[in-house]
Amino acid sequence: MRRFSASLVFIIITALSVVSAPTHAKGAEPFISAKEIDLAKLLPPPPASESSQTKAELGEILTVQVTRTPEMVARAQADAVENIGRFSDILGPRFNVENLPKFSAFFARVVSSEGAVVDAPKKFWQRPRPYLASDLVKPVVKMTASGSYPSGHATAGTLMGIVLANMVPEKRSEIMLRAREYAHNRIVAGVHYPSDIEAGRIAGTLIAANLMTREDFNAEFATARAELRKELGLTDDKLKKEK
Template identity: 65%
Template sequence: MRNISPFKMALVLVLGLTSNVMAEDAKPFSDSHEINLLTLLPPPPANGSEQMQKELAEVLTIQVTRTPAMEERAKADAVEDIWRFSDVINNPNFTKEKLPKFSAFFDRIVATEGAITDPAKEAWKRPRPHLYSDLVKPVVKLSSSGAYPSGHTTVGTLMGIVLAEMVPEKRPEIMTRAWEYGFNRLVAGIHFMSDIEAGRISGTVIAQTIRPHPDYQAEFEAARAELRSALELPADAK
């Protein structure tokens, strides 16, 4: 076995640690200063309003009709990452290990959602269904953060739009999956329907807004090329 100098070993460790930090602290492509959801979205239904009661009834109806399979799907979709689209991409090369550029790019996509939706959630402070009514029993980890708009739905919509631009051959399947990803927050009992609708709007607006950014374009093209090569797809597909 070849000897490795202490300096080189230290360098390897530092690079490894840096890679982990970058994955956890990815830089957003935008933030709430550029995309202010407080001016884009209508406010959520007021507590005690007729609309709020209708949405609560919808959550409770799903709660008593959801199947174990629906619950398991909703639990799995509680994770916010691009790999939840593995079922529609359906390729053994669609993994973090084989797609480092693609993975790092979508880390930034996920970070972008938080940078934009978190301030709006904090400002509106809409209660989650289980905090509004003790009749609601979510099947995912409880959260006390603002419910509106749904961050999961926002990022699922955003990821779906971007992924569909990389693999337009599967655009219908990808966008259907993105819509299901958001709807599963209702199935899980952790969001109201208007949270999800607002998340779909937010994800779409974010996708359109960040597309012209030079850093986004450069990283998108690198990630797209890596993905299409791994999936053995033509480089120039429209």
């Protein structure tokens, strides 16, 4: 198992910057930024590179790697995008983001908020990705130049899941399970440690809680929710009866 020196890690990360960039919603204005949620003060620091925890987590990644099926790989690759459309298998065939312009624009801002908050702590901690710690790790998605901790995808998946579940509480359990799978698929893909994922889930929850206190968010949420529920054939009267 090969360990890279700090200088070599820096060189590799710099070179990877031309390979791929974070897949945040381009052009969408975030609701909040790192100035309002400073994750460097709210999250514990990531495990040190040579710590027993990091070594154990690397072992978990390698175990997943040798047991992942072609179907798991395909799912992880499809989940590489940060897009609310990845929840389509939960909401059914009537869910088509192309038919939901207000809903789509709203979630573009939600996803953009993840990047606006998470990019700063990634740069602050600069945790090297698992494939930089060991050449035994074989990623199945594009490698990225960003830090590993916290996971932006886990943050985005948790955030999208919470917001979507509040729109369609009839499917809350299924939506949150899908959000959890979405985050875990970053381990399947070989690009994150388990502690990155856990921190991302905490970050996504913190961002969601903050957004729900904002008037601009709640106004757009109500409009997007109404559009979605109409498209899905759901009514609030039906929801009240089920409660």
